[in-house]
Amino acid sequence: MAMEPADQHPDQEKKIKSLELELNDLRQGLAIVTDYYIDLEKASRQHDAAEVVDRTITRHLVEDEHEFEGIWRFHEEMLVADPEARVTFQHMYDAFVDFCTRTHRQPVEPDAFVFVFSQMENPAPEMGNGEWIGFRLHPDGA
Numbered sequence: 001m002a003m004e005p006a007d008q009h010p011d012q013e014k015k016i017k018s019l020e021l022e023l024n025d026l027r028q029g030l031a032i033v034t035d036y037y038i039d040l041e042k043a044s045r046q047h048d049a050a051e052v053v054d055r056t057i058t059r060h061l062v063e064d065e066h067e068f069e070g071i072w073r074f075h076e077e078m079l080v081a082d083p084e085a086r087v088t089f090q091h092m093y094d095a096f097v098d099f100c101t102r103t104h105r106q107p108v109e110p111d112a113f114v115f116v117f118s119q120m121e122n123p124a125p126e127m128g129n130g131e132w133i134g135f136r137l138h139p140d141g142a
Contacts, residue, residue: 085136
């Protein structure tokens with residue numbers, strides 16, 4: 001039995017309507033996927049930027065910690081507390097550079113050394129007339 005043209009027309013319209021709805025659903029799905037990938041790419045760029053910032057900050061903190069640790073070790077290992085002792089800034093810095101060389105550390109600049117060394121405690125060094133007061137160099141170290 002052959003279908004008459006009047007019967008085919010409603011079926012075709014239903015199929016076309018159904019295909020249009022499916023196409024619309026696919027377009028919406030594609031838009032959602034596109035938005036997702038755009039967000040993912042943006043998040044990836046932000047994450048990469050955050051990693052660069054973190055590495056930069058962390059590197060400086062590690063360098064600062066390493067510098068502080070070198071001065072702290074020098075303070076702990078190479079100095080003897082002596083309230084009457086006086087060591088010139090230059091002689092103390094030269095001893096610090098020698099300590100760094102022996103312990104394979106990178107010495108800091110003199111100004112950085114003075115700043116950090118002046119913050120040491122137990123006992124705290126004092127400064128006066130171009131000298132550190134309150135410490136003498138360990139006899140085996142200088």
